[in-house]
Amino acid sequence: MTTSIAVLNGPSLNLLGEREPHIYGTTTLADIEQMCRECARAQGLDLLFFRQSNHEGQIIDWIQEARGKAAGLIINPAGFTSTSIAILDSLKTFSGPIIEVHLSNIHQRESYRHHSYISYAATGVIMGLGAQGYVRAIDALATMLLPAKIPELAE
Structure with missing residues (x-):
């Protein structure tokens, strides 16, 4: 049986590679999607969907869609990190582990980026590792969702 995960991306992440490459x-x-699909497959996970939207309501709809279908969720809320109580409320309805990912270290940036509403619902947060943060998030979900990945639990 395959365990499914979903990956959601917030505003302006569709411009990665051209938007502020120094950050x-x-x-x-x-x-990043290709990296995630390859990593998920290698970990024995099915990447149910990998999506990006610039619209808060669309992200909320996708979180609700993931309920009952995905065992785990990765979200890079981007600009919604410090503003969206609505996304937080939606994440609170998701029963599996949630990993919040940020390409940059939000604590090394402008002070308004330091607070994350999303972290209130997240099982864990990965930031500052660039694209590799998504891969580490998949590794973390594999460990949480597939106990055989942890040697002492497989015995």
């Missing part, structure tokens, strides 16, 4: 790097969102 976000030159890797595109399509590159």
Whole structure:
């Protein structure tokens, strides 16, 4: 049986690779999706969907769609991190582990970026690792969702 995960991306992440490469790097969102699909497959996870929207309501709809279908969720809320109580409320209805991902370290940036409403619902937060943060998030979900991945639990 395959365990499914979903990956959601917030505003302006569709411009990765061209938007502020000194902060976000030159890797595109399509590159990150490919990395995620390969990592999920290698970990024995099915990547149910990998989506991006500039619209808060669309992200909320996708979180609700993931309920009952995905065992885990990765979200890079981008600009909604410090503003969206609505996304937080939606995440609170998701019963599986949630990993919040940020390409940059939000604590090294402008002070208004330091607070995350999303973190109130997140099981864990990965930031500052660039595109590799998504891969580490998949690794973390594999450990949480597939106990055989943890040697002492497999015995």
